[in-house]
Amino acid sequence: MTANRLTIGVDGYNMALPGGTGVASYGRALCRAIRGLGHGLDLIYGVSVPSSTPPEMRETQFYSALGHALALGEKPRMTMKRRLVRAMLLPKVRRPLAVPIEGRVNASHFANAVPPADRLFTRSGLFDTAVKHFRRYGRPLRLRIPDPPAIMHWTYPVPVELEGSANIYTMHDIVPLVMPYASLEDKRYYADVLRWQIENAAGVCTVSEASAADITRMFGLAPDRVVNLYQAADMADARPDEDQAHLAQWLDTIFDLERDGYFLFAGAIEPKKNVGRLIEAYLQSGVETPLVIVGREGWRAEAELRLLRGGAGTVLKGASRIRRVDYLPRAALMRLVHGARGVFFPSLYEGFGLPVLEAMTLGRPVMTTNVSSLPEVAGDGALLVDPYDVDAMAAAIRRMDGDSALRQSLGALGRSRSDIFSAARFEQRIDAYYRHVLEGKGRK
Structure with missing residues (x-):
């Protein structure tokens, strides 16, 4: 526990979204690090709880509303009340509602959405309102709560700031x-x-040197304005020491897969993730080991999956070896990663590349790309390919499939590499940065 206890605020913007996101994983790891340091933790959400709700019912109302939270990209139904609120959007300070944490609700189902905290606040439609406020007034929506935390760490560049706190934003x-x-x-x-945020926030941080360089270059900043803190993998749901026979039985029973008998991609089906070229490379490789693709269809998913869907009623040769899973709870996904022959992450661009770190932490060999932050995260613990070179990707797939010694070596190197991004090191980095910011050194 730290000698000088602070209270840190964290937003629940991404953690509240159903289905989970990489930023949600970041938020959970951040909350765990804050608690691990012995600091107090306040959480601020945008979950709809009417301000007239009596205190003894707020916890119930909060989790009821959280269970109906909108998926990423969905818009709330435009009621007459919402239209009036939007029309009368005034530049005034908002006061989130305090939600007593009394344990009256069985909230186990939401353990990933609401980490353990000292205080919990919510403001109905907070983040949607903040976007409209910024568009209208060109500045963030201001919040006010009693005894504000020393630092309010926004895990995403939402246009919100908390009065009385040093506001930090992760880009x-x-x-x-x-x-x-x-x-x-x-x-x-x-x-x-x-x-x-760059011009006004107490601090701006990011998750890789590659992202720091991109932000610095794009906005013409001094090199020390954006600080790279990296991140830790949220492995609370992983079972790295699970008995291999038990894991094999689970894979066979649930997915009809053999341990070490399939390749895995996990992520959104969208252009940035480069799934279309991965499918093409896999089919071109001619390997018999199945490829499992876990992820919901996002923007332009149809184009990414075109080779799986064939044409004129036909199915392409080899496509039957590719399996699609729309979504998995995080615990199940981590077990699927743990049992894979190898993990593929052929992204065109990443700020960090969390799936790479998760696979390496579990000792799984990885193929990823040589762009943006991915070489920085993977180091020598992965095969790196040009994300636009399908031939190179196909060759890497064949190589990983056929060379058990290579897989073993990559798994060991990846596990060793993952220590750089351990929870303990993340704690050290964020604690030093928080104190740096409170000393007035976050803005240069």
């Missing part, structure tokens, strides 16, 4: 600006929010 990457054709975000709005 994981700037994909909408460096690969504008690969996302649907409003690029001008996105750039304006980041620019405001």
